[in-house]
Amino acid sequence: MAVPAVTLVILNWNGRALLERFLPSVLASGYPDFRVLVVDNGSTDDSLNWLAAHLPAVQTLALDQNYGFAEGNNRALPLIDTPYFALINSDAEVTPGWLDPMIRRMEAHPEIAVVQPKLRDWELRGRFEYAGASGGFIDALGYPFCRGRMFDTVEQDEGQYDTAMPIFWATGACCVIRTEVVREHGLFDPAFFAHMEEIDFCWRVQNAGYQVWVEPASVAYHVGGATLPQGSPRKTYLNARNSLACLYKNLPAGQLLPKLLLRLLLDGVWGLRFLLQRQPAMVGALLRAHRDFYLSTGRLRRERRRMQMQRVRQMPAAGRLRGSAVWAYFIQRKHRWSDLFPAG
Numbered sequence: 001m002a003v004p005a006v007t008l009v010i011l012n013w014n015g016r017a018l019l020e021r022f023l024p025s026v027l028a029s030g031y032p033d034f035r036v037l038v039v040d041n042g043s044t045d046d047s048l049n050w051l052a053a054h055l056p057a058v059q060t061l062a063l064d065q066n067y068g069f070a071e072g073n074n075r076a077l078p079l080i081d082t083p084y085f086a087l088i089n090s091d092a093e094v095t096p097g098w099l100d101p102m103i104r105r106m107e108a109h110p111e112i113a114v115v116q117p118k119l120r121d122w123e124l125r126g127r128f129e130y131a132g133a134s135g136g137f138i139d140a141l142g143y144p145f146c147r148g149r150m151f152d153t154v155e156q157d158e159g160q161y162d163t164a165m166p167i168f169w170a171t172g173a174c175c176v177i178r179t180e181v182v183r184e185h186g187l188f189d190p191a192f193f194a195h196m197e198e199i200d201f202c203w204r205v206q207n208a209g210y211q212v213w214v215e216p217a218s219v220a221y222h223v224g225g226a227t228l229p230q231g232s233p234r235k236t237y238l239n240a241r242n243s244l245a246c247l248y249k250n251l252p253a254g255q256l257l258p259k260l261l262l263r264l265l266l267d268g269v270w271g272l273r274f275l276l277q278r279q280p281a282m283v284g285a286l287l288r289a290h291r292d293f294y295l296s297t298g299r300l301r302r303e304r305r306r307m308q309m310q311r312v313r314q315m316p317a318a319g320r321l322r323g324s325a326v327w328a329y330f331i332q333r334k335h336r337w338s339d340l341f342p343a344g
Helices: 016-027 047-054 068-074 099-108 179-185 197-207 233-250 253-276 280-295 297-308 325-331
Strands: 006-012 034-040 059-062 084-089 092-094 112-121 136-138 144-146 165-167 174-178 211-222
Touching (some): 006 016, 006 068, 016 034, 016 047, 047 059, 084 092, 099 112, 099 174, 099 211, 136 197, 174 179, 179 197, 197 211, 197 233, 233 280, 233 297, 253 280, 280 297
Parallel strands (some): 006 034, 006 084, 112 211
Antiparallel strands (some): 084 174, 112 174, 165 211
């Protein structure tokens, strides 16, 4: 029986060592019909020379500069002519047969636009990985968390989250996307550069009527932090700025102002915490994030108007916590996803 073809897209930036370590697992995926496309984001190392010498069958797209995760992946779209494509971080290891369960689910359910596998930590193999775990969720104020990871608490994978289900967002570290949805609604906002772009994309396609799922029968391992480690001021800047932009673009009209005001208040508490911890670089990153968010509201307003024309639902129902994950985690001491969704 014929299966739909899949293009596996790997974005690379000065990652020759990562390609050498992890690309063999992608090539050994075992799916009957796939091809690999490495998009090189203006690397200055010998990534492309190494690929040409050792894996000449792998297709490459050489970009003239580092466009970030968002626009770097966007630039691959003209080369994708398969019904599905997968985004795979260069520091991700996939397991044999990982594609099959996700493609089967998407073939059976045309309303599903994106599916992610269960993501485990590459070094601590039995633990979920921070960036995606077993599916992405979001709280009432737009703070993301995962089934298996609440803020800094990452759970061991003991099979507790092995049920496939709709989620709010799928990790950009490893996911499969329906190509026709991207042709209609676009992929990532290039202004995000990196971080939160997959949440913005998943929110947008859900507003347009599609679904996002996790398929834990598929498993991948992720190093995480290979480009920007946790605690990096640059990462703090991108997460803070892009999170506010994501809310501005996607929230329903009646929720936009009150939730933005609450987020600004909580970001102030976040900045005070950095100040008390004597982390001036992090305080500066947060202040720059807010400055640049305010300066971008003209562009975001135009984006919001354009997206309203494609909206068929006011707010996605799946993968949402109606309360505050911040309150639940830091005040109520609920550190596991199952504490918030006990029937899940």
